Amino acid sequence: SSCGKKGNGAFCSDMSECGSGFCAQGVCCATACADACRSCALAGAMGICGNVATGASDPSGTCTATAAATCGTNGMCSAGACQKYAQGTPCAAATCPAASTTFTPGATCDGAGACVTPAATSCFPFACGAAACKATCAGDADCEAPAVCTNGSCGLKSPGAACADDSECASSFCAQGVCCKTACAGTCLSCALASATGTCAPVAQGGSDPTNTCKSASAATCGATGFCDGKGGCDLYAAGTPCAPPSCATGMTVQTLGRTCDGLGTCKAASTQPCTPYACNGTTCNATCTADGDCAPPAICDLQKNTCGDKKRLGQPCAADGDCLTGNACVDGVCCASTSCGTCEACNIPGHEGSCSEVPTNASEPHGRCAASPPCGFVGTCDGNGACANAPATTSCGTAMCANATLTPLGFCSGAGTCTQTPSSCGAYMCGSGAACLTTCAGDGDCVPGDTCASGSCTSLTPNGGACTDGTTCVSGHCVEHVCCGSASCLACTSCAVAGKPGSCQPVPAGGADPLATCAAMPPSTCATTGTCDGAGICAT
Numbered sequence: 321s322s323c324g325k326k327g328n329g330a331f332c333s334d335m336s337e338c339g340s341g342f343c344a345q346g347v348c349c350a351t352a353c354a355d356a357c358r359s360c361a362l363a364g365a366m367g368i369c370g371n372v373a374t375g376a377s378d379p380s381g382t383c384t385a386t387a388a389a390t391c392g393t394n395g396m397c398s399a400g401a402c403q404k405y406a407q408g409t410p411c412a413a414a415t416c417p418a419a420s421t422t423f424t425p426g427a428t429c430d431g432a433g434a435c436v437t438p439a440a441t442s443c444f445p446f447a448c449g450a451a452a453c454k455a456t457c458a459g460d461a462d463c464e465a466p467a468v469c470t471n472g473s474c475g476l477k478s479p480g481a482a483c484a485d486d487s488e489c490a491s492s493f494c495a496q497g498v499c500c501k502t503a504c505a506g507t508c509l510s511c512a513l514a515s516a517t518g519t520c521a522p523v524a525q526g527g528s529d530p531t532n533t534c535k536s537a538s539a540a541t542c543g544a545t546g547f548c549d550g551k552g553g554c555d556l557y558a559a560g561t562p563c564a565p566p567s568c569a570t571g572m573t574v575q576t577l578g579r580t581c582d583g584l585g586t587c588k589a590a591s592t593q594p595c596t597p598y599a600c601n602g603t604t605c606n607a608t609c610t611a612d613g614d615c616a617p618p619a620i621c622d623l624q625k626n627t628c629g630d631k632k633r634l635g636q637p638c639a640a641d642g643d644c645l646t647g648n649a650c651v652d653g654v655c656c657a658s659t660s661c662g663t664c665e666a667c668n669i670p671g672h673e674g675s676c677s678e679v680p681t682n683a684s685e686p687h688g689r690c691a692a693s694p695p696c697g698f699v700g701t702c703d704g705n706g707a708c709a710n711a712p713a714t715t716s717c718g719t720a721m722c723a724n725a726t727l728t729p730l731g732f733c734s735g736a737g738t739c740t741q742t743p744s745s746c747g748a749y750m751c752g753s754g755a756a757c758l759t760t761c762a763g764d765g766d767c768v769p770g771d772t773c774a775s776g777s778c779t780s781l782t783p784n785g786g787a788c789t790d791g792t793t794c795v796s797g798h799c800v801e802h803v804c805c806g807s808a809s810c811l812a813c814t815s816c817a818v819a820g821k822p823g824s825c826q827p828v829p830a831g832g833a834d835p836l837a838t839c840a841a842m843p844p845s846t847c848a849t850t851g852t853c854d855g856a857g858i859c860a861t
Contacts, residue, residue: 328367356382357397364562364578371400374558391429406550407431408524410515416448421464423453445475479518507533508548525550542581559583568600573616575605597628634674663689664702678706696733710737722751748778785823812838813853830855
């Protein structure tokens, strides 16, 4: 019930993953297991360095394949060592020189790395043929003197010739249907091997026993396979052959490893290995998980990676992303379904741990995203709806001011982060002091351009002296001689339109016509009025 590195037999890619410190053939191993024909990944014995099966490839790549003629290694394994070409493997052709009677059989491997050439024999009573003794004759020249050719045969049959009994052979031995140089009745021996016909030699490994002595037994016994071993004996189940299956009771955490043969006829003793952090599945240790029950407590199942470990679930406290199950991140001190939370959200809100939820109204923004921005911006807290709270609409903002004839009063925040100030016109008046509009005037300068100050009030009516068509457009209400006038009318020889003095009744310049036409022109003999004015407001005489 403790966390640690992988146990022996678990898959690995580097020795740093294994508690033993050894990663061989892709599994954690009890030893380095780097020798030729040794493996830690044998079926039924994962994690224990053992001999690979006879005939299997060498995991280390040390056993290289050489030509059969060398009788050296063939690239395979046998009993924990590089396998050599089996006994009986041809390594040199037979010879029988022309015009000679000396036959040298084809050489074969001895199973120990040497190419063994059998002793030369005489072809007597035959002569040599093409790399072999002649077996028939057409004349005495085909036989070795003093042998002669009789009915196509030179004397008795030589080794390798087909025979039915010993009486047919010059050697007096007929074995396995051919004449044999010697008696050949032992277990897994034969005189009819293609590589050395006529010579008694061991049957190659995996061949059938001519005497039918090698009986097949089950692999569980680690005994005979029913074939020959290439050395003149019965072949036994190879080292590493499974002889008992592994077991691992469901719910337990220790596996009993499968047993294998030792190559000498014995099923080796069983060994065990812990499954932690996984649990047993009835036969072996789980290597993956789909539920917590597949793990050894307190480990739990990471459903994203299907691996057992001590990761935390959503909402549980954490210090870093690596503390959480795959696909989750450590946010706000808990394992969270999101890699980060939005503004005014947190993954550790009570009752909602493990998912990003809004923080309560007036609570501080947990990630510092609502920095205060007066007067109308953020106030440093949240609004309860996943956003930063702004200054309320009752908050005053901006600066009251009055320029020309436009008044801009003190503003108030909108509640959405902006300051609202609504400018208004001072009407007919200009701005005064103190950010306020004038309400009275002392002269036309207190009124907007185009208006005039009349009796303390600004108006848009034409002042005295201005052009008019009727009195309704004049401040005075009097339009005299098409000029706004301070009087409703002027006396004889006076006018409101005197050049340079418009707007009030002024004497008409001397010689000027009376606007009222009261100065009649009389004959000079009367010494009366001349019809013009004298410049003093009187008719000239």
